[in-house]
Amino acid sequence: MSESLFFFLASLTLLCALMVVISKNPVHSVLFLIITFFTISGHYILLNAQFLAAVNIIVYAGAIMVLFLFVIMFLNMGKESEKEVKTSTLSKIAGTIAGGLLFVVMIAALKDTEIAGYNAETYDSQIGMVESLGVVLFTEYLLPFELASVLFLVAMVGAVMLGKKESGEQHF
Amino acid sequence: MESVDLLYTGIYILVIFGITLLIATYSTYFERKIAAFIQDRVGPNRAGPAGLLQPLADAGKLFFKEDFIPAKSSKMLFVIGPGIAMLVATMSSAVIPFGDMLIVGGRELFLQAIEVNIGVLYIFGVVSLGVYGLMIGGWASNNKFSLLGAIRAASQNISYELAMGLSLIAVLMLSGSLSLREIAAQQAGFNWNIWYQPLGFIIFLVCAFAETNRTPFDLPESEAELIGGYHTEYGSMKLGMYLFAEYINIFVVSAVMTTLYFGAYNFPFMAELQVWLTNVTESAVTANNIVTMLGVGVMFLKIFLFIFFFMWVRWTLPRFRYDQLMKLGWQILIPLAILNIVLTGGGILLKDYLF
Incomplete structure (x- = not known):
C-alpha cells in the first residue's frame, strides 16, 4: 500500500x-x-x-x-509571453552537453551509495513528531538554531532597509 | 485501522461536509435577514415561509445562468480558480473536534474526522492556501481590475496570516500541544482560554475578519473601486462558488475560534452534570452520551454566535482604506501579538515561580 x-x-x-x-x-x-x-x-x-x-x-x-x-x-x-524566445543552435548544443555531463556526474555519485537501513528494534517511529523535533532543536542543535534565527533577523533588517522610503519619495 | 473505524470516519466526514454546506447555505439567508433587520427592512420573504427557500432559489438562478468564459482568458485556470477556493474552504473542518466522544456498543467514537498531532498547523496550512483560489481566478480573467483585486487580496491575506500565527503561538505556549482535541480537552468546564488570552483572541478575531475578506476588510472586492475585485469576470455558479467559499470560511474560522478560545464543546458544570446524570440513570455510558450530545449543541451554539457577530460587524462598520489596512496589520497587530507572546511567557514563568 x-x-x-x-x-x-x-x-x-x-x-x-x-x-x-x-x-x-x-x-x-x-x-x-x-x-x-x-x-x-x-x-x-x-x-x-x-x-x-x-x-x-x-x-x-x-x-x-x-x-x-x-x-x-x-x-x-499577456503580450510578452506570445513572443517566441530565440535560442541559437550553438547554445542548445552547449546546454544539452552541460546537462548530460551533470547527469553523468550524478549517476557516478549515486551509483556506489548504499541505502542506509534501519534497525527495527531500536527504530523510533515517533522521531518525526513535533515533540522529538523540538527537544532535539533546543538541546543538541541549539547553537545552529540560534545562529539561523540571527541570520533571519539580519535578512529581515536588510529587506526593511531596501524597502524603506527615501526622503522625498511618495508612494500613496 | 479496522474497517468499521474506517467506515465510521467516512460517514462522519460526509456528515460534517453536509453540515458545513448546509450552514454556509443558510448563512446567506441569515446574512440578508440580519442586514434587513439592522437597516429596518423586511428582507427576503417571498420564497417559501418567511423566505426560507431563498438560498435554493438563489442557487437555482446561479446554476441556470449562462456560464461565461471571457475570450483570451486562461480557460483552464479560470475554471480551476473557484474550484480551489471551494476545495480549500471545505478541507479545514476535518481536524476540528465538534464534540467529545460517544460510546456506542462499547466502541468509542470520537466526534472528530481525523486526529493529527499537528491540528493547528494543518488549519494554518490550509488557510494559507486559500489565497491561491483568488489569485489564480483573478489572473486567469485577463482583466486589470480582476488582477488588482487578486493582488490586493493576496497581500492582505499574507499580511494578516503573520499576526494570526503569532497570536496562535501564545495559545500553544499555554496548551503545550498542537492537537486540537488536546486543546479542547484542556478547557474542561469553564476553564476557557479566553480568560488567559483576551488580547490574543482580539488579534485572532481581527485577523479572521481579514482572512475571510469580510467587512471592514473586504477591500479585495470593494465594488466602488474595483467593480467586484478578483471575481469581476465571473458569473453563474463559478461566482456562486467564490461567494459560497467565503461563507464556508466564516463557518470554519468560527469553529476554530470556538475551539481555541471559547472552550470548544465544554460548558460550565459539565463534569458535575455527568456525575449527576450517572447517578440518576445509573449508567455511565448513557450519561456520557447525553453530555457529549449537549456539548455538540453548545459547540454549534457558540459557532452560530460567532457567525452572527461576523454579520453584525459587516452591516455596522465602514470599510478601511488600503493604507490603513496595511498599517493596522504590520504596525499594530504584529507588535501587539509579539507583546502578547512575551506577556504569556512571563505569566507562565510567574506562575511557576509563585506556585
Whole structure:
C-alpha cells in the first residue's frame, strides 16, 4: 500500500518538476512548482514526519510561492509571453552537453551509495513528531538554531532597509 | 485501522461536509435577514415561509445562468480558480473536534474526522492556501481590475496570516500541544482560554475578519473601486462558488475560534452534570452520551454566535482604506501579538515561580 503510494507520489513529483521547466507560461511553471511542494509534503507524511510536511506547506506553498506568483503576475500581462524566445543552435548544443555531463556526474555519485537501513528494534517511529523535533532543536542543535534565527533577523533588517522610503519619495 | 473505524470516519466526514454546506447555505439567508433587520427592512420573504427557500432559489438562478468564459482568458485556470477556493474552504473542518466522544456498543467514537498531532498547523496550512483560489481566478480573467483585486487580496491575506500565527503561538505556549482535541480537552468546564488570552483572541478575531475578506476588510472586492475585485469576470455558479467559499470560511474560522478560545464543546458544570446524570440513570455510558450530545449543541451554539457577530460587524462598520489596512496589520497587530507572546511567557514563568 505505502510502497505503491510512494511510487505514485515520486512519479508525480518528477512529472511536475519537469513541467516547471518545460511549460512556456511562467504562471503555469509556478503552479506546477506548488504541486511539486505538495507531493514532497506527501513524502514527508509517508516518512511519518507530519510536522515537516505541515511546515513545508505553510512556508513554501503558502508564503514563498504566493510572492513568486505575485511578481510573475505583474511581469506577464499577456503580450510578452506570445513572443517566441530565440535560442541559437550553438547554445542548445552547449546546454544539452552541460546537462548530460551533470547527469553523468550524478549517476557516478549515486551509483556506489548504499541505502542506509534501519534497525527495527531500536527504530523510533515517533522521531518525526513535533515533540522529538523540538527537544532535539533546543538541546543538541541549539547553537545552529540560534545562529539561523540571527541570520533571519539580519535578512529581515536588510529587506526593511531596501524597502524603506527615501526622503522625498511618495508612494500613496 | 479496522474497517468499521474506517467506515465510521467516512460517514462522519460526509456528515460534517453536509453540515458545513448546509450552514454556509443558510448563512446567506441569515446574512440578508440580519442586514434587513439592522437597516429596518423586511428582507427576503417571498420564497417559501418567511423566505426560507431563498438560498435554493438563489442557487437555482446561479446554476441556470449562462456560464461565461471571457475570450483570451486562461480557460483552464479560470475554471480551476473557484474550484480551489471551494476545495480549500471545505478541507479545514476535518481536524476540528465538534464534540467529545460517544460510546456506542462499547466502541468509542470520537466526534472528530481525523486526529493529527499537528491540528493547528494543518488549519494554518490550509488557510494559507486559500489565497491561491483568488489569485489564480483573478489572473486567469485577463482583466486589470480582476488582477488588482487578486493582488490586493493576496497581500492582505499574507499580511494578516503573520499576526494570526503569532497570536496562535501564545495559545500553544499555554496548551503545550498542537492537537486540537488536546486543546479542547484542556478547557474542561469553564476553564476557557479566553480568560488567559483576551488580547490574543482580539488579534485572532481581527485577523479572521481579514482572512475571510469580510467587512471592514473586504477591500479585495470593494465594488466602488474595483467593480467586484478578483471575481469581476465571473458569473453563474463559478461566482456562486467564490461567494459560497467565503461563507464556508466564516463557518470554519468560527469553529476554530470556538475551539481555541471559547472552550470548544465544554460548558460550565459539565463534569458535575455527568456525575449527576450517572447517578440518576445509573449508567455511565448513557450519561456520557447525553453530555457529549449537549456539548455538540453548545459547540454549534457558540459557532452560530460567532457567525452572527461576523454579520453584525459587516452591516455596522465602514470599510478601511488600503493604507490603513496595511498599517493596522504590520504596525499594530504584529507588535501587539509579539507583546502578547512575551506577556504569556512571563505569566507562565510567574506562575511557576509563585506556585
